[in-house]
Amino acid sequence: xSGFQDVRDVMxxxxxxxxxxxxxxxxxxxxVERRPDGITRELFALLGENPPPVAIVESKFKEKPRxxxxxxxxxxxxxxxxxxxxxxxxxxWERKSEPSQDLEYQFGKFNVKVDVPAYTDGEYEVLKDPDWxxxxxxxxxxxxxxxxxxxVIIWDRYEFPAGKSRSVEDIKARYYSICRNxxxxxxxxNQMTPEETQIFNLLNFDKxxxxxxxxxxxxxxxxxxxxxxxxxxxxxxxxxxxxNQAKNLEERKExxxxxxVPTSQGSIAAxxxxxxxxxxxxxxxxxxxKNKKRKSIALGSNNSNNTDGPQQSFAVATSAERLGPGGGGxxxxxxxxxxxxxxxxxxxxxxxxxxxxxxxxxxxxxxxxRSAMVTATVKGxxxxxxxxxxxxxxxxxxxxxxxxxxxxxxxxxxxxxxxxLDARKANDKIDNEQRVLKAQIEAAKEDT
Amino acid sequence: xxxxxxxxxxNQAPSTFExxxxxxxxxxxxxxxxxxxxxxxxxxxxxxxIPSDYGILxxxxxxxxxxxxxxxxxxxxxxxGMEVKNPxxxxxVADWEAATTLWREAITPRLTAALSEHPLLMTEPSWxxxxxxxxxxxxxxxxxxxxxxxxxxxxxxxxxxxxxxTGLVIDxxxxxxxxxxxxxxxxxxxGCVRSPLGGEFLSNQIRAYFESANIPLSAHYQVLSKTAVEVGxxxxxxxxxxxxxEEPTESYKRFQEERVLTEFKECTAQVWVGPGPLPGxxxxxxxxxxxxxxxxxxxxxxxxxYNLVFNSERFRITEGIFHPPSMLTAPNPDxxxxxxxNQLIANAMKDIxxxxxQMILNNIVITGAGSLLYGFTDRVNAEIAAAFPAxxxxxxxxxxxxxxxxxxWLGGSILASLGAFHQLWVSKKEYEEHGPxxxxxxxx
Ligand SMILES: Nc1ncnc2c1ncn2[C@@H]1O[C@H](COP(=O)(O)OP(=O)(O)OP(=O)(O)O)[C@@H](O)[C@H]1O
Ligand SMILES: [Mg+2]
Numbered sequence: 001x002s003g004f005q006d007v008r009d010v011m012x013x014x015x016x017x018x019x020x021x022x023x024x025x026x027x028x029x030x031x032v033e034r035r036p037d038g039i040t041r042e043l044f045a046l047l048g049e050n051p052p053p054v055a056i057v058e059s060k061f062k063e064k065p066r067x068x069x070x071x072x073x074x075x076x077x078x079x080x081x082x083x084x085x086x087x088x089x090x091x092x093w094e095r096k097s098e099p100s101q102d103l104e105y106q107f108g109k110f111n112v113k114v115d116v117p118a119y120t121d122g123e124y125e126v127l128k129d130p131d132w133x134x135x136x137x138x139x140x141x142x143x144x145x146x147x148x149x150x151x152v153i154i155w156d157r158y159e160f161p162a163g164k165s166r167s168v169e170d171i172k173a174r175y176y177s178i179c180r181n182x183x184x185x186x187x188x189x190n191q192m193t194p195e196e197t198q199i200f201n202l203l204n205f206d207k208x209x210x211x212x213x214x215x216x217x218x219x220x221x222x223x224x225x226x227x228x229x230x231x232x233x234x235x236x237x238x239x240x241x242x243x244n245q246a247k248n249l250e251e252r253k254e255x256x257x258x259x260x261v262p263t264s265q266g267s268i269a270a271x272x273x274x275x276x277x278x279x280x281x282x283x284x285x286x287x288x289x290k291n292k293k294r295k296s297i298a299l300g301s302n303n304s305n306n307t308d309g310p311q312q313s314f315a316v317a318t319s320a321e322r323l324g325p326g327g328g329g330x331x332x333x334x335x336x337x338x339x340x341x342x343x344x345x346x347x348x349x350x351x352x353x354x355x356x357x358x359x360x361x362x363x364x365x366x367x368x369x370r371s372a373m374v375t376a377t378v379k380g381x382x383x384x385x386x387x388x389x390x391x392x393x394x395x396x397x398x399x400x401x402x403x404x405x406x407x408x409x410x411x412x413x414x415x416x417x418x419x420x421l422d423a424r425k426a427n428d429k430i431d432n433e434q435r436v437l438k439a440q441i442e443a444a445k446e447d448t
Numbered sequence: 449x450x451x452x453x454x455x456x457x458x459n460q461a462p463s464t465f466e467x468x469x470x471x472x473x474x475x476x477x478x479x480x481x482x483x484x485x486x487x488x489x490x491x492x493x494x495x496x497x498i499p500s501d502y503g504i505l506x507x508x509x510x511x512x513x514x515x516x517x518x519x520x521x522x523x524x525x526x527x528x529g530m531e532v533k534n535p536x537x538x539x540x541v542a543d544w545e546a547a548t549t550l551w552r553e554a555i556t557p558r559l560t561a562a563l564s565e566h567p568l569l570m571t572e573p574s575w576x577x578x579x580x581x582x583x584x585x586x587x588x589x590x591x592x593x594x595x596x597x598x599x600x601x602x603x604x605x606x607x608x609x610x611x612x613x614t615g616l617v618i619d620x621x622x623x624x625x626x627x628x629x630x631x632x633x634x635x636x637x638x639g640c641v642r643s644p645l646g647g648e649f650l651s652n653q654i655r656a657y658f659e660s661a662n663i664p665l666s667a668h669y670q671v672l673s674k675t676a677v678e679v680g681x682x683x684x685x686x687x688x689x690x691x692x693x694e695e696p697t698e699s700y701k702r703f704q705e706e707r708v709l710t711e712f713k714e715c716t717a718q719v720w721v722g723p724g725p726l727p728g729x730x731x732x733x734x735x736x737x738x739x740x741x742x743x744x745x746x747x748x749x750x751x752x753x754y755n756l757v758f759n760s761e762r763f764r765i766t767e768g769i770f771h772p773p774s775m776l777t778a779p780n781p782d783x784x785x786x787x788x789x790n791q792l793i794a795n796a797m798k799d800i801x802x803x804x805x806q807m808i809l810n811n812i813v814i815t816g817a818g819s820l821l822y823g824f825t826d827r828v829n830a831e832i833a834a835a836f837p838a839x840x841x842x843x844x845x846x847x848x849x850x851x852x853x854x855x856x857w858l859g860g861s862i863l864a865s866l867g868a869f870h871q872l873w874v875s876k877k878e879y880e881e882h883g884p885x886x887x888x889x890x891x892x
Binding site: 081083084086087088090091092093106107108110111146147150152153155156157168214217218220221222223224225228 | 468470471472473567595596631632634636637638639801802803804805806834836837838839866867868870871873875877878881892
């Protein structure tokens with residue numbers, strides 16, 4: 001409760017305090033538990049509020065079953081199966097109330113046969129195959145009918161006297177080629193309905209391919225445990241590579257997106273004023289927001305907290321400043337130029353100077369004057385003395401024109417002055433000591 | 449499960465399309481080498497199970513003919529001169545007269561008085577020759593006068609009992625271990641293989657071991673009373689004595705001993721986990737095997753009270769099933785030419801279309817009472833996984849021992865109660881028209 005109050009205090013929320021903060025406790029429900037039969041009131045009271053989960057078995061007679069309706073008699077009835085041709089009469093139990101069955105036997109409909117085509121003697125002339133005799137072909141077709149085209153079983157039971165040994169593929173190839181030829185023979189190809197053409201195409205059995213596939217399956221089946229293990233390992237490895245590849249590709253794409261320099265158009269005239277610049281900045285920050293993802297990838301490695309926007313706008317500001325009025329061709333779209341150059345080739349110091357390229361190792365966000373960025377190269381007490389010395393020499397602590405070079409020189413100057421001042425200080429000290437010691441020596445001489 | 453579904457009122461028939469059944473009160477008969485199982489189609493266990501072994505007394509029947517003693521009560525009672533015989537040999541019928549009598553006895557009067565009112569479905573092993581099949585249909589129509597008949601392959605039925613119409617059925621019976629690939633409810637003949645390494649072989653292994661270790665084997669009938677003795681101490685029992693000429697026959701004694709051996713298989717024998725043969729089995733480093741195996745020593749008490757703790761022997765007697773060179777009963781069967789179960793499975797798979805192999809290996813069914821040996825299914829699993837590393841292998845064995853014993857009967861029971869099956873029966877009329885050869889055409 002007090003924690004709750006603290007939060008209120010912290011949030012400076014006034015108003016209701018203790019009174020309403022206390023949630024009204026739900027009135028305890030007085031549940032009157034039913035005392036099961038077969039247990040005395042006293043014993044039940046001893047059990048308290050949480051009775052142990054013990055089933056109290058009452059001894060009761062089993063209830064008389066209540067039938068939901070009238071008893072329906074069943075009769076032992078003869079029936080015939082239409083799937084049989086011999087008129088075998090079997091008997092089964094049937095409900096008496098049901099209309100007596102002249103109806104078809106309900107399982108008769110499961111009697112389905114596969115349609116295996118038959119050929120005439122004339123047709124067989126076309127279907128001839130040097131590898132197969134007419135007798136063997138007939139035998140094959142009978143088996144096909146008998147075993148409903150289950151070729152594995154047909155092959156298993158295939159025992160043509162004095163015949164060649166046939167593979168499942170031989171059998172299938174012969175069967176399908178006959179079906180196909182027979183179909184073409186009966187309806188020429190150009191007269192077939194679309195369905196027929198489809199069936200016709202399905203009957204095309206490629207024996208070579210099927211055999212090759214079987215052989216491969218055989219090889220696959222015959223792998224040793226080592227091979228299986230190795231294959232598993234390779235599969236895992238492959239999975240890893242493909243996963244990484246997808247990632248790499250994406251990163252590469254991002255990179256190319258970044259390198260793609262948008263073509264510049266229009267003049268920079270619109271952005272010369274301070275209002276124009278603000279507008280430009282806005283635009284670029286927005287576009288960066290849109291590319292959040294790519295930003296995160298690009299910055300992934302150096303992972304700085306700096307958001308991209310200001311930094312880039314700063315870069316633009318500097319480059320615009322550096323290019324000056326003469327660099328009209330650059331325009332606002334140059335924001336990315338320093339970077340590609342850096343990627344493409346290394347600039348010599350002269351070139352850097354010529355193009356005004358500078359590298360900064362640390363930049364804080366926001367716009368600032370370079371004069372404010374002059375680093376205090378001297379520390380502590382000397383810093384003040386340096387200031388004083390410069391003031392003595394009539395050099396203003398704030399540069400009138402803080403270009404990179406002047407700032408650099410100014411920093412050098414500061415350092416040099418600092419060093420000089422330090423040297424002088426040390427010199428003075430030693431001089432002093434020298435004097436003291438000399439005085440002591442003098443005194444000692446006088447004493448002796 | 450029934451709790452979730454609304455309970456069907458008893459006056460309402462189940463929808464035939466959910467269930468596909470149409471019971472015509474057919475009788476299913478599964479004659480094996482050890483047991484003959486018979487019952488009504490549609491039920492989940494055979495109502496009548498009798499031993500295939502029967503007693504016979506020459507010149508004791510009417511008119512001085514033979515007298516058969518069939519069924520548990522009769523065949524086990526002591527009768528001087530009664531021979532105990534078995535009509536089967538190598539899993540198929542050898543003595544037709546006895547078989548006909550036994551089968552009839554299994555059905556009437558145990559199930560029904562009138563054979564002529566019920567269609568009969570029988571099972572047969574996949575290697576049953578055509579002559580035997582024709583003889584079977586002849587008996588059905590001519591001796592039993594059934595209205596309709598069908599002969600189903602035991603392997604296919606066992607597959608059905610596990611809900612498989614495609615798969616590999618490993619049946620460990622009394623006479624044989626058979627491996628039967630099935631596809632779409634039909635056996636693939638090229639892949640059917642078997643080895644005489646079933647329950648009888650195992651019994652002989654145990655006998656051979658007992659003999660080599662000088663362990664006396666007694667049978668229950670020989671013992672009148674016994675007292676408890678310590679492990680390894682000689683039995684203290686009073687034995688039944690027989691007046692000269694009143695002794696039971698040698699075949700009776702052997703049959704009674706067989707019961708003890710079956711008990712030994714049930715409670716003491718165990719199969720080495722594998723894969724690969726039992727370590728240190730043939731060659732001397734038996735100590736190594738002992739070290740691995742000894743924690744599981746088990747006591748077995750013979751009917752006369754003599755009892756022993758068995759260690760690695762429990763594994764040694766069964767090892768021959770998987771690794772025939774380890775068998776103890778050489779030279780019969782020949783350890784070098786008899787394929788062990790591993791070899792059988794490999795042989796069966798060899799001639800199967802590569803497309804089917806995967807599916808078949810994924811549906812391996814183990815049945816037969818012999819497969820109830822402790823550790824048997826684990827060993828099969830391990831061996832198959834080692835032999836076929838690439839495909840996914842799934843071995844199924846009913847956990848329920850009743851289902852394992854009666855799988856082929858149960859599959860027959862399912863088959864004969866299906867509405868769509870009734871068009872396959874060979875009717876009496878068809879038999880009369882086409883003769884016994886119709887069994888070849890219809891029962892494929
Ligand atoms: N728990 C058990 N462990 C091992 N073997 C057993 C077990 N119970 C029974 N057997 C053996 O199983 C054999 C009987 O198996 P099953 O009933 O499957 O044979 P069957 O079908 O009658 O014979 P077959 O299939 O060879 O014609 C017997 O030899 C018996 O000793
Ligand atoms: Mg069997």
